[in-house]
Amino acid sequence: MDPARRWGWHQLAEREAARLVASSPIGPGALVLDVGAGTGAITVPLLAVGARVVAVEAHPGRARQLRDRFGDDVVVVRADARDLRLPRRPYHVVGNPPFAVTSALLRRLLQPGSRMVSARVVLQDQAARRWASPSAPGVHRWGRAFDAELGRRVPRRAFRPPPPVDARVLHLDRRR
Numbered sequence: 014m015d016p017a018r019r020w021g022w023h024q025l026a027e028r029e030a031a032r033l034v035a036s037s038p039i040g041p042g043a044l045v046l047d048v049g050a051g052t053g054a055i056t057v058p059l060l061a062v063g064a065r066v067v068a069v070e071a072h073p074g075r076a077r078q079l080r081d082r083f084g085d086d087v088v089v090v091r092a093d094a095r096d097l098r099l100p101r102r103p104y105h106v107v108g109n110p111p112f113a114v115t116s117a118l119l120r121r122l123l124q125p126g127s128r129m130v131s132a133r134v135v136l137q138d139q140a141a142r143r144w145a146s147p148s149a150p151g152v153h154r155w156g157r158a159f160d161a162e163l164g165r166r167v168p169r170r171a172f173r174p175p176p177p178v179d180a181r182v183l184h185l186d187r188r189r
């Protein structure tokens with residue numbers, strides 16, 4: 014398999030990354046996990062709104078680039094998003110992880126005891142529709158605590174290289 018496919022490398026355009034962050038309820042000082050941070054396309058607008066960013070990236074070279082690029086402004090964690098240790102205090106998630114990782118990641122974020130407040134995650138369109146539907150995986154466990162809604166469609170041309178399928182943002186918000 015070519016390395017880009019193996020790592021699910023589809024970099025988000027600056028404008029789409031800014032829109033993704035603007036769709037979230039994050040404000041100054043909020044703790045945010047940028048999952049599958051790549052080289053920082055989403056990290057930049059997160060810092061611009063004053064978030065405290067933890068950039069999670071499994072690829073060793075990209076984790077290094079993130080440290081070089083952001084220095085002390087960002088905590089870079091080289092880890093697999095599927096078995097990430099989650100914060101014990103309230104946190105948000107904004108990310109464009111590889112499509113192959115999203116189901117395992119969402120199950121983890123929605124597990125009982127999670128302190129997640131909100132998530133804006135780019136998914137394969139079909140997967141986003143499934144997670145926002147009444148038959149979403151595990152909804153009988155998390156459905157009382159979180160609302161799941163479909164967000165904006167992200168056109169293939171917003172990624173470099175473009176993915177083979179359409180993408181869409183899934184919104185998850187803890188109920189008040």
Ligand SMILES: C[S@@+](CC[C@H](N)C(=O)[O-])C[C@H]1O[C@@H](n2cnc3c(N)ncnc32)[C@H](O)[C@@H]1O
Nearest residue numbers: 020023024025049050051054071072093094109
């Ligand atoms: C679709 S790219 C997104 C990069 C960046 N966030 C952006 O939007 O431009 C997905 C990123 O997730 C990383 N990645 C792949 N598998 C991962 C995993 N299991 N855990 C965490 N990151 C992973 C890849 O190396 C890649 O940088």
